[in-house]
Amino acid sequence: GNSVTQMEGPVTLSEEAFLTINCTYTATGYPSLFWYVQYPGEGLQLLLKATKADDKGSNKGFEATYRKETTSFHLEKGSVQVSDSAVYFCALGRNTGKLIFGQGTTLQVKP
Amino acid sequence: DSGVTQTPKHLITATGQRVTLRCSPRSGDLSVYWYQQSLDQGLQFLIQYYNGEERAKGNILERFSAQQFPDLHSELNLSSLELGDSALYFCASSVDGSGGAGKPYEQYFGPGTRLTVT
Numbered sequence: 253g254n255s256v257t258q259m260e261g262p263v264t265l266s267e268e269a270f271l272t273i274n275c276t277y278t279a280t281g282y283p284s285l286f287w288y289v290q291y292p293g294e295g296l297q298l299l300l301k302a303t304k305a306d307d308k309g310s311n312k313g314f315e316a317t318y319r320k321e322t323t324s325f326h327l328e329k330g331s332v333q334v335s336d337s338a339v340y341f342c343a344l345g346r347n348t349g350k351l352i353f354g355q356g357t358t359l360q361v362k363p
Numbered sequence: 364d365s366g367v368t369q370t371p372k373h374l375i376t377a378t379g380q381r382v383t384l385r386c387s388p389r390s391g392d393l394s395v396y397w398y399q400q401s402l403d404q405g406l407q408f409l410i411q412y413y414n415g416e417e418r419a420k421g422n423i424l425e426r427f428s429a430q431q432f433p434d435l436h437s438e439l440n441l442s443s444l445e446l447g448d449s450a451l452y453f454c455a456s457s458v459d460g461s462g463g464a465g466k467p468y469e470q471y472f473g474p475g476t477r478l479t480v481t
Contacts, residue, residue, distance in 0.1 A: 288472075295365065295453055295472040341406065349394060349457065350419050351470060353406040 254279045258342050258354035265332055265361050273327040273357045275316075275342035285309075285318055285325040286343040286351065296341065299327075332361045366390065367473035369454050375479045381442040384476045388435055388456030394418070395437040396457070396470060397429055401450040412437055413459075444480045451475045 259274040277285065284303045288296040300309030305320035316327045325342060342354040366389035376382055388395050397409040399422075408421035412431035423429075426444075431437045441448060455470040 286469075295367075295474045296455075297365070298469055298471070301469065345470075349411055349413075349459075349468070349470075350396060350408040350421060351398075351455075352408070355405045 254283065254344055254346070254352050256342050256344050256352055256354035258340075258357050260355070260357070261339075262358040262360055265359070267334055267361055267363050268331045269361075271327070271329040271332045271336075271359065273340055273342075273359070275325045275327065275354060277323050277325065277342075277344050279323075279344055279346075281346075282320075284345045285316070286345060287314070287316055287325070287327050288341040288343060288353075290339045290341065290356070292338070299340070332359070334361045334363055337361045365471040365473065367454060367456050367471050369452075369473035369476050371476060372474065373477050373479075375481065376444060377481055378444055378446060380444050380480075381440065382444065382478065384439040384441070384452055384454075384478075386437045386439070386454030386456075386473060388437070388454075389471055392456035392458055392471070393435065394457045394459060394468075395431055395435070396455040397423075397437070397439050398453045398455065399450050400453060400475070404450075406453075409439070441478070446480050449478055449480045451477050 255278045286301045287299040289299045300311040302309040302318035308317045339356045343351040368387045394413045396411045409423040411419040429439045453475045455472045457468040457470045459468045
């Protein structure tokens, strides 16, 4: 079946450090891939998406590339800020609409 | 602000009781999804409605039910509540979700309802 696996957290970084959060998926065909972010006490916000192989999604300095050959969609940011502290979810979607989420990775950025 | 509203924000109730969670989708969105977020299960899809009709079912217990009304708002009913039902319940909406051949549309999430069963 379809599934998403994320690296376990928490991830603790200093401000301006480089961020990578790994995400791999299992699915047949060509699903769409998403990164959502959840700030403390809030709902999920769509951060970026990619709908086909080799697509790169980007937003607010975050990037992720849809890699079909490695079934991955790793999230990266060149220089994190304290305000990026949140829980990040990788998700897979098909035309049925429902999203399948990874377990979430908590990011803590220290000044 | 995603444009998706959920009420109430918090709900505390006792085991065996029944509660109703309400969701209003973004203006123009036809599809509504319900998700449960708990510490042990993570984010799990429960059920989807599209334009008033049930479209997909996930790991939803028989004690739970939902519906989408003609004005497109949705309600999730949880009955015979157990301690393990304590969780955050999110509603999301999207423009489509009809299950056609196209790619899935972006889902916009509400702020959630935190249910505590004591």
